[in-house]
Amino acid sequence: MATAHGKTRLSRSGGDSNRSLIDRTLAAVWHPCTQMKAHEAFPPLPVVRGDGAWLIDADGRRYLDAISSWWVNLFGHSNARINAALRDQLDRLEHVILAGFTHEPVIELSERLAALTGQRLGHCFYASDGSSAVEIALKMSMHYWRNSGQPGKTGFVTVAGGYHGETLGALSVSDVALFRDAYAPLLRESSTVPSPDWRNAEPGETSADFAARAAAQLERHLAANAGNIAAVIVEPLVQCANRMAMHDAEYLRLVRAACDRHAVHLIADEIAVGFGRTGTFFAHEAAGITPDLMTLSKGITGGYLPLSVVLCRDEIYQAFYSDDFTRGFLHSHSYTGNALACSAAIAVLDLFEQQDTLAANRETARAILDAAQPLGAHRRVSHLRQTGMITAFDVDCDDPSFSRRYHLAALEHGVLLRPIGNTVYFMPPYVLSDAEVEKLVDGARQALDAALA
Helix, strand or coil, rough: EEEEECHHHHHHHHCCHHHHHHHHHHHHHHCCCCCCCHHHCCCCCCEEEEEEEEEEEECCCEEEEEHHHHCCCCEECHHHHHHHHHHHHHHHCCCCCCCCCCCCHHHHHHHHHHHCCCCCCEEEEEHHHHHHHHHHHHHHHHHHHHHCCCCCCCCEEECCCCCCHHHHHHHHCCHHHHHHCCCCCCCCCCCEECCCCCCHCCCCCCCHHHHHHHHHHHHHHHHHHHHHHEEEECCCEEEECCCEECCHHHHHHHHHHHHCCCCEEEEEECCCEEEEECCCCCHHHHHCCCCEEEEEEEHHHHHCCCEEEEEEEHHHHHHCCCCHHHHCCCCCCCCCCCHHHHHHHHHHHHHHHHHCCCHHHHHHHHHHHHHHHHHHHCCCEEEEEEECCEEEEECCCCCCCCCHHHHHHHCCEEECCCCCCCCEEEECCCCCCCHHHHHHHHHHHHHHHHCCC
């Protein structure tokens, strides 16, 4: 099957080295969120090396990783500082069971994460991935209310278009029809309230006004149902899987106040938007609020190793502190607090401090938005928008094949981009040079012309 440039993926990357890896992966690997039959026409791209913002295939072709390899790679591939931290830790301890044991990397990481919240979220519970972190937060909230003498508070409220993962509990509080419908018989009920996505505002209505309108609907729902609700779960500032839906920080302030009034927990799902991605270190900081529980993953290790964590308020932690084992938090993972992963995360925190990453990101984000202005002016483009190091725009195209055609066209121009529906987004590593910003936006523009041709 031909791409917009008249070449098949196999012929474009069809050197012997690439072909061998393609044949082997198609025979043995079941890829995530993928209709494997599609790989007959569009084989996966074999990557053998990473270098800064770049991925290199088996034939030596380079691709600018404009999506941070599914939003995880913050400081570039093969980062010397993270590499050194892992080598050092590997010579001392790779892993130990965290039930009844502990080690320096998990202690230091926990102390530093708590300090970054001003000790307002002072206790860390670890897992291996974002979905598992969401499962932990949901169970922790429900179990807290049971331990506090309110066992009826078992329900959850999610925001329309929200995405929190694909394990069963996480999927139960997600609102992506493709995933929910497939596994609906396995899921528990949750309530959904309108999204504060400012693209849905009425003409003349500000993003803050629209956020207040959405928050008022949540307030009414809590007023009527708070006795049965354990928590509200929100993706602060950007609902990434909802085509990069962005909202005003006022929404978070109003939701925090509503949760306080009605004795409901606020869970901030910062798996995709934490670690500087939205401009502040934690996304909820933009609103000047503190959630009751916060989930983190993706960028926590700079894209090196699986790790996730839930941070909670001391009040929640204390509700489990007892001589009664059944009042303890009954959850575990084999690789909880893995020493290698924690060491990578510590190196990531060091890089934030040593390089003043948040300030540098502001300059990079400004350069990306400036360079993207011609894209925003394209007659088929609307809603060019940016929150921190996330930039997105919507394309007027209802062809369901647009996303794939755009992705392939971008690869032809040496840029890795994966639109969500008709929304193209940039979520690059934090290490882009001026020339790489230019390459990113130029490749995105050429791919748009090709995909719409």
